[in-house]
Amino acid sequence: MTTVFHDDWDLSEKGQKDAERHQDKIDDAIRKNVRDVIGEESIITQKGKRKVRIPVRGMKDYRFVHGDNKGPTAGVGQGDGKPGDIIDQKQRQQEGGKPDKPGDQRGEDYMEAEVDIDYLLKIMFEDLGLPWIEEKTKAAKMVPKGWKFETISKKGIMPRLHKKRTMMEAVKRNIMLAAEIMRETGVDEPTAYKALNQAFGDINYAIDLIEKDEVVSDQDAIVINEDDLRYKQIEEDVEFHSNAVVIAMMDVSYSMGREKKYLCRSLLFWLTEFLKKRYDHVDIKFIQHTTEAQIVDEDTFFHTHTTGGTMCYTAFEKANYMIDTEYPLNEWNVYCIYVGDGEDFEPKKTVTYIDMMLKKEINMLGYVEIDLDHEDDDGFGYRDAMRTLLVEIKKKWNFFHNRERQTDFYKNEKQRFLCAVIRNKTHVWPALKHMLFEKEKK
Numbered sequence: 174m175t176t177v178f179h180d181d182w183d184l185s186e187k188g189q190k191d192a193e194r195h196q197d198k199i200d201d202a203i204r205k206n207v208r209d210v211i212g213e214e215s216i217i218t219q220k221g222k223r224k225v226r227i228p229v230r231g232m233k234d235y236r237f238v239h240g241d242n243k244g245p246t247a248g249v250g251q252g253d254g255k256p257g258d259i260i261d262q263k264q265r266q267q268e269g270g271k272p273d274k275p276g277d278q279r280g281e282d283y284m285e286a287e288v289d290i291d292y293l294l295k296i297m298f299e300d301l302g303l304p305w306i307e308e309k310t311k312a313a314k315m316v317p318k319g320w321k322f323e324t325i326s327k328k329g330i331m332p333r334l335h336k337k338r339t340m341m342e343a344v345k346r347n348i349m350l351a352a353e354i355m356r357e358t359g360v361d362e363p364t365a366y367k368a369l370n371q372a373f374g375d376i377n378y379a380i381d382l383i384e385k386d387e388v389v390s391d392q393d394a395i396v397i398n399e400d401d402l403r404y405k406q407i408e409e410d411v412e413f414h415s416n417a418v419v420i421a422m423m424d425v426s427y428s429m430g431r432e433k434k435y436l437c438r439s440l441l442f443w444l445t446e447f448l449k450k451r452y453d454h455v456d457i458k459f460i461q462h463t464t465e466a467q468i469v470d471e472d473t474f475f476h477t478h479t480t481g482g483t484m485c486y487t488a489f490e491k492a493n494y495m496i497d498t499e500y501p502l503n504e505w506n507v508y509c510i511y512v513g514d515g516e517d518f519e520p521k522k523t524v525t526y527i528d529m530m531l532k533k534e535i536n537m538l539g540y541v542e543i544d545l546d547h548e549d550d551d552g553f554g555y556r557d558a559m560r561t562l563l564v565e566i567k568k569k570w571n572f573f574h575n576r577e578r579q580t581d582f583y584k585n586e587k588q589r590f591l592c593a594v595i596r597n598k599t600h601v602w603p604a605l606k607h608m609l610f611e612k613e614k615k
Contacts, residue, residue: 200296203288203293203296204296290446291450294443294446294447294450295450297443297447297602298447298450298451298609301447301605301606301609301610302451302609302610303417303419303448303452303455303506303508303536303537303609304536304537304589304609304610305536305537305589306417306506306536307506307536324405324406325338325403325404325405325406326403326404326406327400327402327403327404328404329404329405329406330404333404333405333406333407334402334403334404334405335403335404335405338403339397339401339402339403340395340397342400342401342402342403343395343396343397343398343401344395346374346398346400346401347366347369347374347395347396350369350374350376350379351365351366351369352365353376354368354369354376354379354380354383357380358380358383358384360383364383364388365379365383367388368380368382368383368388369396370396371388371389373396374396374398416454416456416500416504416505416506417452417454417455417456417505417506417507417508417536418455418456418457418458418500418505418506418507418508419444419448419455419456419457419458419508419509419510420458420460420492420495420496420507420508420509420510421441421444421445421457421458421459421460421474421510421512422460422461422462422466422488422489422492422509422510422511422512423437423438423441423459423460423461423462423474423488423511423512423513424437424461424462424463424483424485424488424512424513424514424516425461425462425463425477425478425479425480426462426463426464426479426480426481426482426483426516427463427480427481427482427483428483428514428516429513429514429543432545433514433543433545434478436543436545436595436598436601437512437513437541437543438475439598439601440512440541440595440601440604440605441474441475441510441512442475443601443605444510444605444608444609445457445471447605447609456500457471458495459471459473459474460488460491460492461473461474461479461488462484462485462487462488462491463479463480463481463482463483463484464481464482464483464484464487464518465484465487466487466488466490466491467491468491468495482518483513483516483517483518484517484518484519484522484523485511485513485517485519485520485523485562486517486519486522486523486525486526488511489511489523489526489527489529489530490526492509492530493526493529493530493533496530496533496535502533502534502535506536507533507535507536508535508536508537508538508539509530509535509537509538509539510538510539510541510608511538511539511540511541512541512542512543513541513542513543513562514542514543514544514561515542515543515544515561515562515563515564516561516562517561517562520561520562520564520565521565523562523565524562524565524566524569527540527566527569528569531588531589531590535589536589537589537590537591537608538588538589538590538591539591539592539593539608540562540563540566540590540591540592540593541592541593541594541595541604541608542561542562542563542592542593542594542595543594543595544594544595544596545596545597563592563594566592567583570585570588570590571585572584572585572590572592573585573586577603578599578600578603579596580593580594580595580596580600580603581593581594582594582603582604582607584607591607591608593607593608
């Protein structure tokens with residue numbers, strides 16, 4: 174084996190520290206750009222792809238610059254430079270700046286970092302979680318963890334002998350017997366132990382040996398008999414998880430154009446990936462609808478395209494039936510998320526089914542509306558005249574309204590009803606944060 178020796182190990186740690194600092198900068202850049210990162214369509218359209226390439230602005234990969242150590246760039250840098258100055262880079266100074274001609278400004282330096290989706294999820298959702306989650310004690314899910322050896326008994330097989338516990342029992346028994354011999358015969362402690370050892374643990378025989386002055390044992394071993402043996406009992410180790418289900422609903426009707434469907438799928442894709450990463454035992458159900466609703470699998474939900482009319486109530490009707498028949502609320506934490514463009518042939522009927530769902534006192538209902546066509550700064554613009562589903566919802570329930578990055582978010586704490594409007598792909602991230610805030614612990 175080769176032994177590596179270094180006079181100053183502090184120098185060897187600098188490379189590791191530099192690498193860690195570089196990774197911290199990448200993490201910080203990802204957090205700052207996450208709003209644009211999760212809006213990339215290629216992430217959710219390529220099945221099975223787990224890698225994401227992220228442009229990290231203001232950073233460049235490390236590289237060695239070779240030269241002859243001559244000229245103005247040589248030496249240790251004793252000139253008039255200031256922190257942040259660009260070294261040995263010519264700036265193009267050309268007039269114009271037309272699309273097909275060189276511009277007159279220096280470009281921005283950046284590098285592309287390839288990260289795993291799981292790593293991206295860790296950075297994105299580290300402070301988020303399902304809100305209002307509760308312990309459902311009636312029927313918590315018992316999940317096997319493996320096997321444990323915690324129970325000790327006097328019966329068992331030799332391969333499961335607990336040596337430490339056996340020795341402890343033998344020591345305690347020998348101490349008690351030696352004390353009794355000392356009391357009966359008046360000998361000192363070493364003699365009492367020698368007699369007990371010579372008598373193989375028989376107290377009467379040991380006393381008889383002392384009285385006849387026949388104690389000759391020179392061994393100090395502890396005598397172990399059958400009553401001292403202790404055995405480990407193997408048991409299945411389990412842990413209990415509160416049951417939780419997330420019912421994801423999406424409008425796939427004709428009015429949902431390609432970009433609208435993409436934004437819907439983008440939000441629900443990241444929601445689903447987060448749930449699978451954060452919670453080991455959360456059921457996720459998928460419902461899509463036109464004039465009829467149907468339960469589909471995950472692959473169909475994210476990769477198929479349909480057309481037809483729009484009756485949103487069918488999705489809520491299907492979700493209500495699913496809750497009543499498969500996920501009783503005394504046993505399950507139930508979260509329902511609906512995403513669509515708000516166009517609905519029967520919005521009042523849909524509101525009736527939403528009200529029915531909220532009266533069940535589910536953990537949370539989230540409604541996300543995609544609005545790509547109109548900006549509605551005052552809340553009473555063109556889309557209100559269109560009588561979108563969100564308009565009917567706001568007429569029925571009162572919300573605390575918050576505006577962020579030219580879009581709207583609504584919260585009704587009492588009903589646990591959250592609404593959001595997405596107007597472009599940069600709104601997907603704040604909408605996710607609005608739906609996945611962790612309830613503060615009191």
